[in-house]
Amino acid sequence: MPVTSKFVALKNYIPTGLPKETDFEIKTKEISLDAKNNILVLNLWISVDPYMRARMTERKNYKPPFNIGEEMEGYALGIVKESKDKNFKEGDIVFSNFGMRDYFVCNSNDLKKIEPMNIPIQTYLGPLGMTGHTAYIGLFKHGELKPGQTILVSSAGGSVGSTVCQIAKNMGCKVIASTGSDEKVKWLKNDLKIDHAFNYKKIENLVLHLKEVCPEGFDLYFDNVGGDFLESAIFQMKNFGRIVICGRISQMNATNPGSGLKNMAHVLVKRLTIKGFIIFDHENDREQFETDMTKWLLEDKIKFKETVYEGIENTPKSFIDLLEGKNIGKMLVKI
Amino acid sequence: MPVTSKFVALKNYIPTGLPKETDFEIKTKEISLDAKNNILVLNLWISVDPYMRARMTERKNYKPPFNIGEEMEGYALGIVKESKDKNFKEGDIVFSNFGMRDYFVCNSNDLKKIEPMNIPIQTYLGPLGMTGHTAYIGLFKHGELKPGQTILVSSAGGSVGSTVCQIAKNMGCKVIASTGSDEKVKWLKNDLKIDHAFNYKKIENLVLHLKEVCPEGFDLYFDNVGGDFLESAIFQMKNFGRIVICGRISQMNATNPGSGLKNMAHVLVKRLTIKGFIIFDHENDREQFETDMTKWLLEDKIKFKETVYEGIENTPKSFIDLLEGKNIGKMLVKI
Numbered sequence: 001m002p003v004t005s006k007f008v009a010l011k012n013y014i015p016t017g018l019p020k021e022t023d024f025e026i027k028t029k030e031i032s033l034d035a036k037n038n039i040l041v042l043n044l045w046i047s048v049d050p051y052m053r054a055r056m057t058e059r060k061n062y063k064p065p066f067n068i069g070e071e072m073e074g075y076a077l078g079i080v081k082e083s084k085d086k087n088f089k090e091g092d093i094v095f096s097n098f099g100m101r102d103y104f105v106c107n108s109n110d111l112k113k114i115e116p117m118n119i120p121i122q123t124y125l126g127p128l129g130m131t132g133h134t135a136y137i138g139l140f141k142h143g144e145l146k147p148g149q150t151i152l153v154s155s156a157g158g159s160v161g162s163t164v165c166q167i168a169k170n171m172g173c174k175v176i177a178s179t180g181s182d183e184k185v186k187w188l189k190n191d192l193k194i195d196h197a198f199n200y201k202k203i204e205n206l207v208l209h210l211k212e213v214c215p216e217g218f219d220l221y222f223d224n225v226g227g228d229f230l231e232s233a234i235f236q237m238k239n240f241g242r243i244v245i246c247g248r249i250s251q252m253n254a255t256n257p258g259s260g261l262k263n264m265a266h267v268l269v270k271r272l273t274i275k276g277f278i279i280f281d282h283e284n285d286r287e288q289f290e291t292d293m294t295k296w297l298l299e300d301k302i303k304f305k306e307t308v309y310e311g312i313e314n315t316p317k318s319f320i321d322l323l324e325g326k327n328i329g330k331m332l333v334k335i
Numbered sequence: 336m337p338v339t340s341k342f343v344a345l346k347n348y349i350p351t352g353l354p355k356e357t358d359f360e361i362k363t364k365e366i367s368l369d370a371k372n373n374i375l376v377l378n379l380w381i382s383v384d385p386y387m388r389a390r391m392t393e394r395k396n397y398k399p400p401f402n403i404g405e406e407m408e409g410y411a412l413g414i415v416k417e418s419k420d421k422n423f424k425e426g427d428i429v430f431s432n433f434g435m436r437d438y439f440v441c442n443s444n445d446l447k448k449i450e451p452m453n454i455p456i457q458t459y460l461g462p463l464g465m466t467g468h469t470a471y472i473g474l475f476k477h478g479e480l481k482p483g484q485t486i487l488v489s490s491a492g493g494s495v496g497s498t499v500c501q502i503a504k505n506m507g508c509k510v511i512a513s514t515g516s517d518e519k520v521k522w523l524k525n526d527l528k529i530d531h532a533f534n535y536k537k538i539e540n541l542v543l544h545l546k547e548v549c550p551e552g553f554d555l556y557f558d559n560v561g562g563d564f565l566e567s568a569i570f571q572m573k574n575f576g577r578i579v580i581c582g583r584i585s586q587m588n589a590t591n592p593g594s595g596l597k598n599m600a601h602v603l604v605k606r607l608t609i610k611g612f613i614i615f616d617h618e619n620d621r622e623q624f625e626t627d628m629t630k631w632l633l634e635d636k637i638k639f640k641e642t643v644y645e646g647i648e649n650t651p652k653s654f655i656d657l658l659e660g661k662n663i664g665k666m667l668v669k670i
Contacts, residue, residue, distance in 0.1 A: 062574075062604055226599055226600070226603075245602055245603045251600060259595055260597040261596040262593070262595040262596075264561055264580070264583070264586075264596055265583060267580055267611040268580045268611035269397055271610075271611050271612055271616065272610075273608065273610045273611075274602060274608070275607075276602040276604070276605065276606050276607050
């Protein structure tokens with residue numbers, strides 16, 4: 001029996017600037033099981049993530065652009081409503097890349113079954129999902145984080161940033177966190193026990209502020225924003241420091257290229273390493289992460305904060321608000 | 336019996352711009368053996384190297400500034416003229432950091448004896464010295480060069496650059512070389528058999544030129560110049576490419592900071608690694624280099640070209656001409 005699926009589609013590409021709600025539309029279509037797609041899933045939670053912005057342009061990137069007028073995609077957690085596959089049964093909780101919609105049909109290759117554990121299921125979109133994986137791979141594989149180091153994190157009130165901060169704290173590191181609101185500063189300091197958190201919007205001279213709060217400099221800068229913040233961080237790196245470029249949220253909606261990075265001399269003189277990475281390259285590199293993160297979550301060593309918008313209709317707004325930093329922790333849409 | 340030592344001293348610091356001969360002076364002083372400094376050496380060959388420019392400013396750097404009015408230093412090869420140390424005898428050829436002068440006194444801790452081999456002794460200031468070591472460490476340790484890769488080298492007609500090109504060719508790599516004169520292009524193409532060499536001064540659009548000669552892009556960029564060339568190279572890197580920052584000769588004499596690096600987005604999207612290094616960190620990392628380079632030299636797989644200026648009085652000029660790229664291969668002063 002056909003079901004009506006409601007989904008989010010891009011109406012047009014957005015070459016520069018912040019997306020508007022009118023760049024998106026909510027559409028419907030009839031779907032039904034067939035020989036190939038023999039599982040019907042209803043999404044419960046949808047993940048919205050900054051990397052999606054890059055797929056809203058026509059420019060070549062590491063993932064192809066979204067198709068105009070068709071379902072956008074992204075990670076999601078759903079519940080199986082009907083199954084003709086022996087490995088999945090009604091009521092199973094499943095992880096997929098079929099986000100940005102409520103109902104969908106697919107087959108068993110497209111799904112990963114989530115085994116029940118004593119944590120909320122949406123954790124699989126946060127610390128146990130791409131968010132946590134990004135923080136973990138960035139810190140350990142690319143950042144080569146060692147206990148006792150001093151680390152700087154930008155966009156620290158977001159999902160990846162706040163996970164980075166907590167993992168580093170658990171490692172006995174000193175953590176300096178930058179974020180965009182006093183509320184997030186309070187959360188980082190009081191709940192996550194970060195050594196120093198500040199609202200970058202209230203800082204006049206970032207280089208001087210970093211020098212003041214952390215005169216010894218940084219071993220590692222986990223860069224979620226790029227742009228001028230990256231330049232300031234470079235000035236305060238220790239010799240042999242590492243900069244992991246995970247995102248560039250300050251640049252993604254920029255309407256001009258900005259003034260450029262003027263202090264590459266420091267990269268040479270301080271023997272810095274700058275490394276860009278993308279989590280989608282690490283799909284086969286999850287085992288140690290899952291073991292460690294599950295342990296930390298069960299021991300309550302990683303706290304997971306969510307900003308939840310309800311209803312598929314609010315997905316475009318949730319994404320725009322994410323880019324504007326209106327979330328604390330992981331931005332999710334509950335269907 | 337005292338000997339008159341003639342040496343090069345800095346008259347004043349040079350904060351920006353190209354040094355002038357009047358920034359230096361040739362001075363003399365009387366030296367003689369004593370209980371502590373019991374070896375007298377006459378330099379035969381003096382090395383002039385771009386890194387010295389950084390020591391001519393008052394700015395904090397990885398090596399302290401030169402002292403105004405005192406002997407400058409740098410690597411040199413000399414011959415022992417008198418020795419009261421049992422390990423050194425008259426006629427021994429020795430390597431030291433007492434460059435920029437003719438005679439000097441020191442003790443055995445300051446010298447490394449050069450065992451005679453079937454190569455000119457000044458090779459110890461070139462491929463078997465800092466030059467070759469820089470190329471080797473940059474390519475293998477930081478660049479992780481693999482056979483068959485495609486590599487871009489700037490300042491390729493200089494001592495480090497031309498050694499980088501030849502090592503990479505010996506590894507079966509495709510080498511694209513940028514240099515600053517048609518004469519150097521000819522040498523790189525005809526003598527060193529580099530796949531493609533070009534005079535960057537004659538290129539209107541470097542990004543397009545790199546794309547044209549090397550549509551597949553670069554696995555490794557060995558950066559000796561920094562600035563706009565680095566930006567252009569980033570545009571043409573392959574995914575997961577590596578950029579080794581060895582020098583920034585285009586920037587060292589700049590009188591303004593330039594326009595900055597505007598394409599850091601590529602570092603993320605292409606998952607690039609950018610790594611600055613300084614050869615002085617690798618003093619204990621010479622063994623494999625010396626073994627390999629000695630073998631290559633004896634097999635004539637590395638050619639060593641020199642630009643020689645004669646007399647200690649010509650040292651300042653040799654250094655200025657080095658910064659202006661008037662050398663082909665290693666710049667040396669013969670005493």
